[in-house]
Amino acid sequence: xxxxxxxxxxxxxxxxxxxxxxxxxxxxxxxxxxxxxxxxxxxxxxxxxxxxxxxxxxxxxxxxxxxxxxxxxxxxxxxxxxxxxxxxxxxxxxx
Amino acid sequence: xxxxxxxxxxxxxxxxxxxxxxxxxxxxxxxxxxxxxxxxxxxxxxxxxxxxxxxxxxxxxxxxxxxxxxxxxxxxxxxxxxxxxxxxxxxxxxxxxxxxxxxxxxxxxxxxxxxxxxxxxxxxxxxxxxxxxxxxxxxxxxxxxxxxxxxxxxxxxxxxxxxxxxxxxxxxxxxxxxxxxxxxxxxxxxxxxxxxxxxxxxxxxxxxxxxxxxxxxxxxxxxxxxxxxxxxxxxxxxxxxxxxxxxxxxxxxxxxxxxxxxxxxxxxxxxxxxxxxxxxxxxxxxxxxxxxxxxxxxxxxxxxxxxxxxxxxxxxxxxxxx
Numbered sequence: 176x177x178x179x180x181x182x183x184x185x186x187x188x189x190x191x192x193x194x195x196x197x198x199x200x201x202x203x204x205x206x207x208x209x210x211x212x213x214x215x216x217x218x219x220x221x222x223x224x225x226x227x228x229x230x231x232x233x234x235x236x237x238x239x240x241x242x243x244x245x246x247x248x249x250x251x252x253x254x255x256x257x258x259x260x261x262x263x264x265x266x267x268x269x270x
Numbered sequence: 271x272x273x274x275x276x277x278x279x280x281x282x283x284x285x286x287x288x289x290x291x292x293x294x295x296x297x298x299x300x301x302x303x304x305x306x307x308x309x310x311x312x313x314x315x316x317x318x319x320x321x322x323x324x325x326x327x328x329x330x331x332x333x334x335x336x337x338x339x340x341x342x343x344x345x346x347x348x349x350x351x352x353x354x355x356x357x358x359x360x361x362x363x364x365x366x367x368x369x370x371x372x373x374x375x376x377x378x379x380x381x382x383x384x385x386x387x388x389x390x391x392x393x394x395x396x397x398x399x400x401x402x403x404x405x406x407x408x409x410x411x412x413x414x415x416x417x418x419x420x421x422x423x424x425x426x427x428x429x430x431x432x433x434x435x436x437x438x439x440x441x442x443x444x445x446x447x448x449x450x451x452x453x454x455x456x457x458x459x460x461x462x463x464x465x466x467x468x469x470x471x472x473x474x475x476x477x478x479x480x481x482x483x484x485x486x487x488x489x490x491x492x493x494x495x496x497x498x499x500x501x502x503x504x505x506x507x508x509x510x511x512x513x514x515x516x517x518x519x520x521x522x523x524x525x526x527x528x529x530x531x532x533x534x535x536x537x538x539x540x541x542x543x544x545x546x547x548x549x550x551x552x553x554x555x556x557x558x559x560x561x562x563x564x565x566x567x568x569x570x571x572x573x574x575x576x577x578x579x580x581x582x583x584x585x586x587x588x589x590x591x592x
């Protein structure tokens with residue numbers, strides 16, 4: 176008998192209509208249908224969700240944490256991208 | 271016994287009426303889907319074409335600070351286009367098809383971008399006035415009935431607020447500067463005021479789609495309502511700057527606690543919509559040129575990805591043998 180570990184799946188839940196699916200955790204399952212069912216049983220036992228996405232973990236590509244400093248550096252010195260950089264006179268409403 | 275069974279369409283409308291967002295996999299009437307694809311893709315096209323009038327001034331910005339800010343703003347607009355195209359794709363629209371429709375002239379984008387940006391004060395006016403109008407349009411869209419569109423608009427609105435402020439700051443700097451600078455600001459306002467009022471679209475009486483869009487809660491306010499809000503918001507700001515709004519009929523109306531204002535030149539509006547504005551050909555030409563000249567980059571990226579994949583596979587094969 177061959178022994179295979181079930182693949183790992185990342186689970187995303189939409190808590191209510193109109194909101195994004197949010198990553199909530201992961202689980203093992205033999206296929207996508209089973210992953211969705213298991214995700215329902217594990218992650219929505221208290222009505223936490225109305226929609227589930229599962230993605231096999233091996234399909235998730237992530238940025239390298241070791242490179243994070245250099246990778247995100249370009250946004251570091253651009254304070255002018257924030258509205259608070261600009262002074263709005265007190266007399267000006269609606270801006 | 272009489273059974274009360276709702277049709278799919280009635281169920282759909284009931285959800286809309288209860289302010290429940292519609293999500294991509296939910297059933298929706300074909301016309302709702304089509305209306306959204308048209309509106310969202312037009313919105314995306316506007317962001318994309320909207321980069322051109324401002325891109326025009328990046329190399330001529332009066333200081334490094336202004337250049338950095340303008341560059342950031344144009345980058346944001348590219349990003350906004352992306353959010354919106356992605357939202358349209360959740361409805362089954364294809365990105366290539368949407369771009370093809372823009373480039374062939376079949377799809378529309380906001381007419382405001384068919385006006386030229388002639389002086390540095392135009393960068394102030396576009397940020398303050400045009401983005402101000404865009405924000406008024408866009409804030410209610412954060413609560414539009416289609417989930418992915420609403421969520422895209424939340425991001426857009428967050429980023430948009432710096433756009434308007436930097437525009438106002440340019441105007442304020444010019445208005446507090448030399449008389450020539452102030453005159454430049456006034457001249458820019460004179461040219462942009464009426465086209466900006468046109469951004470809200472035709473009068474309600476001439477906007478046959480408004481009722482259905484309101485009913486589906488895609489739109490939350492009518493064109494005329496938003497136009498009125500805009501005038502009421504902007505006139506005091508122009509006064510603060512010491513600028514004159516170029517409308518002899520502009521007058522405070524105490525009874526409606528809002529301004530009465532003159533009639534937009536609708537002939538000009540329709541003329542620009544039909545493609546005969548000052549810059550329609552330039553803008554579309556620049557868009558098509560950028561797309562065509564970028565073709566080799568898109569091809570090279572695919573070739574590079576294929577090569578990289580092949581290399582990884584070869585390395586894995588070698589490892590397995592070893």
